[in-house]
Amino acid sequence: AQSVAQPEDQVNVAEGNPLTVKCTYSVSGNPYLFWYVQYPNRGLQFLLKYITGDNLVKGSYGFEAEFNKSQTSFHLKKPSALVSDSALYFCAVRDGNNRLAFGKGNQVVVIP
């Protein structure tokens, strides 16, 4: 079965510093990988996806993610974090039935 793991419960980063949120995956076949963000009392918002092609994927709000097949990782990155980036971040992987399996989420806290 397809699955993802987000090893850290919370990531603290100072405003202006680089932000990284980690995700590793386990799939049979080629992975379709996604990142979502959830702000308080809101639904999840799609940030970016990797299907095929360039290993560096660019998404919304200045986020990007790096696909690494040898390390089975798909880490989310932002060069300079903003206080408004404080939110819950989910990694997900798609299966053959168009369903997504989500990680447990990472709380990101950007400290002013």
Add this chain to the structure above:
Amino acid sequence: DAGITQSPRHKVTETGTPVTLRCHQTENHRYMYWYRQDPGHGLRLIHYSYGVKDTDKGEVSDGYSVSRSKTEDFLLTLESATSSQTSVYFCAISGVGTGEQYFGPGTRLTVT
């Protein structure tokens, strides 16, 4: 929120009563999903639909049923609500071949 509405947005009900949550989309997407979100568990798939009257179970389907009689509406029913079903419920939609899902604003259900 990508043309997805959920109703009601908040509900408090008593153990043993039936509850129906509604998801409505205006995007004409084929796939619709119901998830529940609980602390420490991320999002877990309850049921999903791949077309009108075509539904299947997710990983936490016990105690839930669904129906989809029109493309735009996907109903989630708790036949006899239990306290373990207190959660935030999200509906999502997805088009054919795109992979990413778009989420509604959520319904906060409390079973007392």
